[in-house]
Amino acid sequence: MASTPSVTTPLLSPPTQPPVVDLTIDNITRKVVQASSQSGDARLDYLMERLVTHVHDFARETRLSTREWMAAIHFLTQTGQMCSPVRQEFILLSDVFGLSMLVDSIDHPKPPDCTQGSVLGPFHTNDAPHLPIGSSMTTDAAGEPMLALCTVCDSSGRPLSGVKVDIWEADSSGHYDVQYAGRQAPSERCVMTSDVDGGFWFKAIRPVSYPVPDDGPVGRLLELLKRHSHRPAHMHFIFEKQGLDRLVTTLFIRGDQYETSDVVFGVKSNLVVDLERVDEKTAAEYGVLEGTLLLRHKFILASARETEELRDRNAMEAMGRLGLKTKLMDHLPVPDLD
Template structure:
């Protein structure tokens, strides 16, 4: 039983102490550690801000509608984690990649469906309407060696800033997505369109939170990657289009300078024929460097 302190239980024994004590029987020590930290920080937050009952009820209601907004093709809780910077913080805390390896960044809320397997050089832009682009690079180990047979999972929004799962019936499933296998020299390449900046969905509770705090919902233009190879730590990352709007104010705080790539203009009919794209086009070169496991 708590001590005789008034209001937030500041006596010799607080409700926080009682809750922490109640967790001592947890069989999993990591679960006990996580819940103990959560309780202590959550209770400290309530004390520090003098949280009212009405405010806590509104918070519970917000979390409830956030859960109800989640579907098979939309993950509102991931967006909430993203806009609060927690997703990016976790990436930084858990980053195991050493100097020279490709930096990781957030997964984002749209890796909701399996990318279709595609041949090297395939065009993942199935709807057109964007500026033609080629993305190429190599998958390498941090010592510089090629990683033949590495897998490169790619997904992006279309030229208008929408993912396929956001526009069923408009975009075919798998538009802007591809799962590629690097060749014997670790090389990969594919055709697509230059991505554009876009807003994260704002028609749900996360959008309401952004409006309430005076924040914009926009992300700079980018392409997502997950690269993996035997004996190496997979990396989840983006490449951001150099010069894009919102590089300095990404709604999910995911931009790192080393992930900004130049989508260089190319006016060369022979190169266009080689890659199977219209001329002129843009070409982004970006190597994916993995840390040995």
């Protein structure tokens, strides 16, 4: 595997490939892997070797029928064709099979006590307005007003100023702004920057549970699998600053009926929060009515270096456990051929 073709060999000419004739159920995987792992990029070759092996093993272990294969072709085609600038059905597919959570866990492991990550989901946009601290990010008069008082610090508890915080949630009907055909401007989303004390606060509405878009191929699959399509009430956050590991996470409101059955497997205990009510003093301080819902949370962020070290260590340990002889190249495993 992964032998580097001579640079004097013209690219794409037939002789660079070992002969592939008379392939059988038993030898086809080795031959396809040989043909597909000569790019000279050790990481790409390793990804292809693992991909072809798993796809073929799946077909062999299920004795996949032509009819089932064709159903899969149609499903993937429809999934791609459901995607648009405001809808990403393949991310949704990845989410409902737990792949998105798994990849986040692998790529962004958290040191103890740091805020856990969760799924990005398909509704983040890049056009949210940058609002000053204390702003309202809601235009939904039907939503239940909620004040959010948050801080962000590093793993030693030091406040982090100047962190870019991306915040978004569904409206009171359980839809994101991008799900409306007539969307004129961003709503129920904003970007803020933490202050010198690591603080940021904003006005929003109480998150509600909602179904993921279930009128497409992924929704039909969930129905076939007799799985519900709901996410428990939640609010999304992304934290970014030079030197920090980018944190994509979600806070969940405790007590939601879907809290233990999130369709995208995103719930972690330390991301589930209790809502409080604003007292008289806080009401006066932040200019909201007494009794308003209050979300308080402290986010604890790992540095890029902490995450990188943890990821590298986890990777080498896991490769060892799996019995795979690999080394890290740019922090990602490739076969160790020495």
